[in-house]
Amino acid sequence: MISREQSSFVIGFEASNGQEALGALEKETFDLVLCDVVMPVMDGIAFLREYRKRNLKAPVIMLSNFDEYDKVRQAFKLGARDYILKDSATGGSLLRLLEEYCRNREMPDETYNFQSLVREALDGYSSPPFSALSQYVQSRVSGSSFRLLYLDMPQKDLSGEKDLFNTMCEIFRDHIVFSAITTQHHGIVLVHTALPLERKELQAIFENLQKSFPHTCGVLSRALTSLSDFRAGCERLNQAAAYAIYRSPPLFFSEEEIPPSHPCEPFPKERFLSLVKEQDLAGARETLMSFWEQTAAGQAMEPAAFKRQLEDVLFQTIQELKPFFQESMAMTRLQIKLLKELDYAYSREQITGIVESLFEGVRRQLPFLSQKQGTAVRDVMRYIADHYREPVTLQDAAAALHLNYTYLSSCVTQNTGKSFIEHLNAVRIKEAKRLLKETEMTVGEISDAIGYRDQGYFGKVFKRLAGTTPLHYRNACQRGDEL
Template sequence: MRVVLVDDEKGIVDGLQKLMGRYIPECEIAGVAYNGVEGAQLIQACKPDIVITDIRMPHADGLDMIAMLQEAGCKAKYILLSGYADFEYARKGMRLGVQYYINKPVEEEELRDCVCDAMEQIRVERGGMQQIDNLKSVLLQHTLRDLIDAGRDNPVYARELLRSAEIPMTHTSFVCALLELDSPLNPGADMGFESVFSLVERECSPFGGVYPFRYTANQAAILVTDEGSIEYGELIDALHGLKEAVWLELQLSMAAGVGTVKEQAVDIRLSFEEARDALTFKMGKGAGAVIPYSEQVRNEHHASRKKDTIAEIKAYVEEHFHEPISLADLSARFFINPYYLSQLFKQKTGETYLNYLVQIRMNKAKELLAMTDQKVYEICQAVGYSDSQYFSRLFEKLTGCKPSEYRRRSNDRMAER
């Protein structure tokens, strides 16, 4: 905890410093001042947690100083040094919300008890504020996700979402970007994304509002707002700077798709869709490209939509079957609504996506059982399962025999040849 001492008697200031160092070593003396005006300037500059101040001082007394600081928004806890004749001053201090008083001459036990009590109250308040901040962050992320998922379908709802997130709407421009890291962070690795978000806020600081949030396991969306019109070239430059910072500071490669600037809040979703479309061309532009949405991207995207998306998904699954690939993961990667993807997959293939994935994995398991000496639990992990008992039950259900029996039969057939 950082502490500032304010008293017009140098001997008292020196004595307090010695007592604090000896009995409350967890506190750091951030500065000292010898009158209220000097104290107010010092406290505003160094923003301490606790201020220990005399009441009677020249130029401005301790209570006048506290009143000035509170008006300026200072959140420090104040401890007043008072004599027995200072009752009226103490009563005025109570009206200012001061809770802590130490009588002169200062005794080390009273000082320690008072400062420790103030520190404990600060910790409790900070814990509560942290919970509130965390809750606000979660609510903001849910609000932004709702905005890009449903905002354009319901303009009134979009404005209400922005209002609830305290995002300005009048005389404001909006633009969305979608970032994709070269490898997915652990689904619970929020701290990993916090590092990315810190870099986003730093590199995009020239703009009025920057709102990043997690979109998929390895993607983050950004809503950028500013008064008047957003300079698109400056945003592209900022995202290039972000890409460099992510590589230098987090050792991650990053690509970005960037939508166009919109003047209406209801078009935020459209800007996000443009960013998503632009990002689909990262392989052609380079793994670490920053891709602005353009007429060329729009035309290429519409042309690519005509291809057999299910064929692309099947090819992806056949290559990545050993990874955890849920329908939600595929819908995010191929930018298709999960419900629509499920229906389309069944319509095109005649089977559900889950059955298709299981069949791919079991065919690979059969191959490994017949052609290698790997243990069953190793094959289980190699084809994308973590529970060997579950894998064995599923294998037996689909093939009619246990993995070990299938291997024995395969070996017998090979021997007969």
């Protein structure tokens, strides 16, 4: 395949069988081992098994005329760095491959050549790397399909590529794992499958994946007969992984399990917020949970869209309730906490937990709200009674009572059904009626006496509340008419 004249390598030792090769490898250090599968005394597979037991370090490349799936799988499982079919490898291509390995011999624990091709494909290079990727794989196996496994991995599950590769080899024990690459939060595994994956086998694989990576969700692609859409497949699986929020463990599933999107009922936002304003937490929770369960069961809504809706619901719920807290920081902290949890949520249980946390957080505050609100309303009514003769405002009352302006406004309106200014006007007009009936003060003098600096405005407020003008009211009182 390669003539000595072509090669720039120094051939350190030539062995006629595996047993002889092991003896030499234990005595000397070599950069690379090129091994045939068929050999007398000890064949290539037996050699690899013993080589692994002795923990020898030089990378091993297998050469063979066999393209039998079982031989290829065994070789990779036993630690072969490459498996080259003699019929598909020319002298030049084999020489380039050997030179590549020697250039990267300081990285003996990585399948450098294939990993670099995969990374180039993921980085978006055009057809040459994809072509190289396909050629590389197809020179080792033929007539079968591939699967991509996309992992959305939190830091606690993230491991090195070597550990990930070894774990995947154990889980996909009847198939060939070609590559396992990790990024900051993701893992991508390329698996060669000789036979279709049956439902029962898939379920066992997903359960084993969940045991090995308890905090991770992942999607297995549909069968690929070509690697030309490798990068597009990774992008597609990245989007598909978001559907884990609709699932209970195991959070690993196949791409075929994602149903096509279809129209779904919108969230009854107005009804929900109305229940929140009425502090009917049981009704509000039931409305939200019912919508969530229906959406999760049908997986009808694109996950990102659902999260946006839930973010809006969380935000508006807390905004509605925040004014009822004298110390609004408690609700602000709850808001930030839940929105952050929602951003990172990846399972059905987590979404349900966020909804429950929202209502539990509010429920814990409500007993204190009633007491605080009652005290605040009594204090503001006392303030109005003491200061209605002055040009007071709600801001003045809040400052005097050391209460939050928004909180005080909501307390008064929520508990009495009227605003601060409505209560103030009612007290002033009641006093105006008494003065019109019992004194000789002019309308202008009365307006000043009860806190109105604009007589025209006083007249409008009086007519709206009393149903007549101040002068007509005085005249009617003098005539003894009932008003």
